[in-house]
Amino acid sequence: MATVAHIVAMSVYCLLGAYQFSSALRTRRGWHRTAGRALILAGFIAALSAVWLAVFFGGPSDELAVAMVRLVFALWTIPIGEVDAFGETWLVAAGFVINSVVAESVIRRRSSRRMSRVVRRRAPVL
Structure with missing residues (x-):
């Protein structure tokens, strides 16, 4: 479960994070802020799942x-x-x-x- 959460969260984080640099999308009303909030959530999920994987499944x-x-x-x-x-x-x-x-x-x-x-x-x- 942690592996799936990490893969999904990192995929969302990488895709949304890349589009945050687009000036065309930043000018749209509300998109940049909403995507930023989703990035925060995806980042926390990715970080927590990475810690879980490192602690319990690491060497x-x-x-x-x-x-x-x-x-x-x-x-x-x-x-x-x-x-x-x-x-x-x-x-x-x-x-x-x-x-x-x-x-x-x-x-x-x-x-x-x-x-x-x-x-x-x-x-x-x-």
Whole structure:
């Protein structure tokens, strides 16, 4: 039952979450807010079912952490080779910098669009 709840909740979360970025759907009256509320519910169900699955159907307690580390660094190890502690530190730092740059550029682009709209809407100064 927990597996089914997790799969359904994550499917809903992924689909609705992707459509939350659509500006055409955000402008529709009430859609964005309703979808956001459904996302909160789906997120809680997915998280709780994931915890249930990890606690009751998981292997040793460190198996999940090891699996996540392997998954994250698999793209690095396939073309380059084994990653030592020093290389892992730099990969995490590089991921942080890349995420920060992308987030900052998105934020600046959106704020510049808003400012250009505000400037266009102002009445001409006489």
